[in-house]
Amino acid sequence: MPMSSPQVAVLVAAYNAHASLPRCLDSLRAQTLADIEVLCVDDSSTDDTYALLRSYAQRDPRFKVLRTPVNSGQAMARNMALNFVHAPFVCMVDADDWLSPDCLQLAVDVFRQHPATDCVAFRLMLTDDQGNERDYGLPTALAQGRAMSGNEAFEACMDGWQLHGLYLTRTELHKQYPFDTATRLYSDDNTSRLHYLHSREVRACQGIYYYRQHSQSMTNSFNLHRFDLMEANLSLLAALRKEPHVSAEVMQRFEGSRWMTFLSCYRLFLKHETELTTGQKAELRQRFVKVLNTFSRHTLRLKYRWRPGYWLLSWPKLFEAQQRFYRFVRLHIGKND
Numbered sequence: 001m002p003m004s005s006p007q008v009a010v011l012v013a014a015y016n017a018h019a020s021l022p023r024c025l026d027s028l029r030a031q032t033l034a035d036i037e038v039l040c041v042d043d044s045s046t047d048d049t050y051a052l053l054r055s056y057a058q059r060d061p062r063f064k065v066l067r068t069p070v071n072s073g074q075a076m077a078r079n080m081a082l083n084f085v086h087a088p089f090v091c092m093v094d095a096d097d098w099l100s101p102d103c104l105q106l107a108v109d110v111f112r113q114h115p116a117t118d119c120v121a122f123r124l125m126l127t128d129d130q131g132n133e134r135d136y137g138l139p140t141a142l143a144q145g146r147a148m149s150g151n152e153a154f155e156a157c158m159d160g161w162q163l164h165g166l167y168l169t170r171t172e173l174h175k176q177y178p179f180d181t182a183t184r185l186y187s188d189d190n191t192s193r194l195h196y197l198h199s200r201e202v203r204a205c206q207g208i209y210y211y212r213q214h215s216q217s218m219t220n221s222f223n224l225h226r227f228d229l230m231e232a233n234l235s236l237l238a239a240l241r242k243e244p245h246v247s248a249e250v251m252q253r254f255e256g257s258r259w260m261t262f263l264s265c266y267r268l269f270l271k272h273e274t275e276l277t278t279g280q281k282a283e284l285r286q287r288f289v290k291v292l293n294t295f296s297r298h299t300l301r302l303k304y305r306w307r308p309g310y311w312l313l314s315w316p317k318l319f320e321a322q323q324r325f326y327r328f329v330r331l332h333i334g335k336n337d
Contacts, residue, residue, distance in 0.1 A: 004034075004035050005035065005086075005087075006035050006036055006037040006062070006086060006087040007033065007035045007036065007087055007088065007089060007108055008033060008035070008036045008037075008087050008089045008090070008091070008104050008107075008108060008168065009036070009037045009038075009039060009085040009086070009087040009089070009090040009091075009171065010028055010036060010037070010038045010039070010090075010091055010092070010093055010104075011039050011041075011078045011081045011082060011085075011090065011091070011092040011093070012024065012025070012028075012038060012039070012040045012041070012081075012092070012093055012094075012095060013040075013041045013043055013074045013077035013078050013081070013092070013094075013095065014040065014041065014042055014043065014045065014049050014053065014077075014095035015042075015043040015044070015045050015049070015071060015074075015077075015095075016045045016046060016047045016049060017045070017049050017095035017096060018045075018047045018048045018049050018052050020095055020096035020212070021049065021052055021053070021095050021096075022052070023098050024093060024094070024095055024096065024097060024098050025038070025040075025053075025056050025063070026098075027098035027099045027100075027101070027210075028093070028099065029056075029060055030101045031099065031101060031102075031103065031104050031105065032101055032102050032104075032105045033104040033105040033108060036062055036087070036104060037062055037064065037085070037086065037087055038060075038062055038063045038064070039064050039066065039081035039082075039084055039085065040053045040056070040057070040063060040064065040065050040066070040081070041065075041066045041067065041068060041077040041078070041080050041081050042065065042066070042067045042068070043068050043071050043072060043073070043074070043076075043077045044067065044068050044069070044070055044071040044072075050065070050067060053065045064084065066080055066081060066084070068080065073181070073184045073185075074094075074179075074188065075179035075180060075181045075187055075188045075191075076179075076181050078092055078179045078188070079178045079179050079181065082174060082175060082178055082179070085171050085174075085175075087171060088170065088171055088172075089107075089108065089111065089168050089169065089170060089171060090168070090169060090170075090171045090174050091104075091107075091122075091166075091167065091168045091169065092166075093209070094211075094212075096212045096214070097209065097210055097211050097212055098210045099122075099207065099208065099209055099210070100207055100208035100209075100210070102207055103122060103205075103207030103208055103209065104168070104207065105207070106205040106206055106207035107120040107122065107167075107168040107205045107207050108168070109205070110203050110204075110205050111168075111170075114147070114201070114203060116200045116201050117147065117199075117200070117201050117202065117203045118150070118169060118170050118173055118195075118198070118199035118200050118201065118202070119153070119167045119168070119169045119170075119173075119195055119196060119199045119202045119203075120167055120168045120169075120202075120203050120204065120205050121138065121142060121163065121164065121166070121167040121202065121203070121204040121205070122166050122167060122168070122204075122205065122207050122208065122209035123135070123138070123204070123205070123206055123207060123208045123209070124136035124137075124164045124166055124208075124209050124211055125208050125209065125210050125211065126211050126213055127210055127211065127212050127213065128212075128213050129213075129214065133210075136164055136211075138163065138204050139156050139162055139163050142163070142202070142203065142204035143204070145203075145204075146203075147201040147202065147203050148163075148201065148202045148203075149199075149200075149201060149202075150196055150197050150198055150199040150200060150201070150202065151197065151250075152202075153196035153197075153199060153202040154193055154196045154197040154250075155250060155253070156196075157192060157193055157196055158193060158250070158253065158254055158257060159253060159254075159256075159257040160257075163196070163202075165188075165189055165192030165193075166209045166211070167192075167195075167202075169195050169199075173195055173198060173199070174195065176198075177191055177194045177195055177198065178191065179191045180232070180235055180236075180239075182231060182232060182234075182235035183225075183228035183229075183231045183232045183235070184225050184228055185225045185226075185228045185229070185232070186228050186229045186232035187228070187231075187232040187235055189232065190232060190235055190236040190239065193236060194236075194239060197243070197246070222268070222272050222275070224280065224284070226265070226268060227265050227268070227269070227284060227287060229261055229265060230261065230262055230265050230287065230288075230291045231287070231291070233257075233258045233261055233262075234291065234294060236254075237254070237255075237258065237294075240254065251299070252299060252300075252301055255295070255299045255300050255301075255304075256300065256301055256303070256304040258295075259295060259300055259304050259305065259312070260304065262288075262291055262292070262295070263310065263323075265288075266288060266323055267323065267326075267327065269284055269288070270323060270324065270327050271327075285316070288316070289316045292314065292316060292319060293314065295312055295314075297312060300312055308322075308326065309322065309323070309325075309326030309329075
């Protein structure tokens with residue numbers, strides 16, 4: 001089909017995704033907004049992913065295919081594609097997710113109606129392996145068609161992801177804040193938070209992003225990359241410290257969230273300790289000590305550390321003893337973390 005100047009760029013990073021890719025790519029071909037560019041990056045797959053992407057590019061000139069020299073992770077792959085974006089708006093779609101046919105058109109319509117908007121959140125629909133669907137929901141203001149300020153949107157996604165991180169944004173904003181590559185997993189969440197923080201206003205549309213939840217995905221199954229969330233939070237902390245307009249209140253809230261995340265990671269370690277090798281346990285303990293030393297009572301509010309099991313103890317062995325005792329008590333009263 002003839003190619004006019006694209007309005008939207010879609011970044012698709014794929015690794016060994018041959019089975020799920022067709023639904024994703026077919027949903028992009030079926031968009032009612034025809035003026036799009038789809039930048040696909042094969043992250044050095046070992047299956048037929050690259051050949052499949054090439055076949056779509058041969059049939060549809062809107063599809064471009066890139067390939068990483070080595071497997072580098074989604075953030076690196078998406079950043080490679082971001083360098084080739086020509087459209088004024090950009091979004092990402094995971095290789096096992098897909099969009100409703102009107103998704104991109106509805107998002108662009110919001111930008112046209114509201115020139116001060118910098119991010120338009122999609123309606124997020126969670127799907128599982130059995131095909132069940134659940135609407136993730138949006139903060140009240142967005143659900144009612146109102147705008148949120150960048151600070152409001154940032155705070156809504158900072159703690160508990162009340163506002164999810166799947167949206168269409170202005171390319172200039174995304175290129176200013178590309179995907180964070182600090183860790184293999186989770187650090188691209190930091191990018192979403194920074195996009196929201198630096199938006200003049202954030203709105204939502206009714207275009208649906210279908211998010212596939214796999215029971216054995218990297219973020220749902222137990223694996224060492226689950227602990228990357230600690231370092232991803234550290235990377236975001238460093239970025240926020242460079243932002244002069246982030247208030248002390250917001251920083252304290254983030255520190256509380258970061259502390260709770262750290263505790264969750266440590267308790268995950270204790271729960272699966274017997275599955276780890278001696279070397280893996282030693283590596284994780286080093287990572288825990290490094291992150292533990294970044295917390296301070298001066299920045300961590302009392303409400304995050306007053307309960308037994310939540311005390312901020314800077315001595316690693318004392319902290320570990322506390323967590324083991326906490327887990328022992330929880331197990332014996334029938335509440336496992």
